[in-house]
Amino acid sequence: MDFRNETLSEKKVKEIIQKYKLSAPWPGRDDTMERNLTMCVRDTKKDALFASIQGQFGRAHNGFRVDNAFDGVGVLIWMDTATRIDYYEDIIGQNKEIVIIATKIVAPEKIRPHSDKLLFMLKEALLAYRRSSLPPANKDLKLSFKNTAIISFNNGDKIWQQQ
Secondary structure: OOOEEEEOOHHHHHHHHHHHOOOOOOOOOHHHHHHHHOEEEEEOOOOEEEEEEEOOOOEEEOOEEOOOOOOEEEEEEEOOEEEEEEEEEEEEOOOOEEEEEEEEEEEEHHHHHHHHHHHHHHHHHHHHHHHHOOOHHHOOOEEEEEEOOOEEEEOOOOOOOOO
16 A cells, blocks of 8 residues: 545535545534534555544553543545444554554445455554654654444445444
């Protein structure tokens, strides 16, 4: 995988939202979603794009959730579909490592035959996205991914609902 930072225009963001019927899972947050989508990571070889729909408000430290706030919600656009992933970060030690933990993955039925590849792409995309937001002094921070979610598949109309 070769996910690289990209900035999308406001026009392109609106096109993506309309095409994939994206909406923030919490009412009244679509304006935040639009701003979040401008910063993304893209793998041009796989024609895949990952961006945040809603930033996370919950974290963990050394495996324990320190608050019960909302998880982050991201979108992977791949194979002309949009997959939702909910996640939070677990900070290990004194910021020695960040483990990104997937708590929910909701994908269109069309992706079911490619579920192994989907998990791999979600991992690569999330790690690249998180690394892109690190300050220069922390670029060597260890990042890893842990999936605790079972992928649920549907026809696409329930992916972005509050769950």
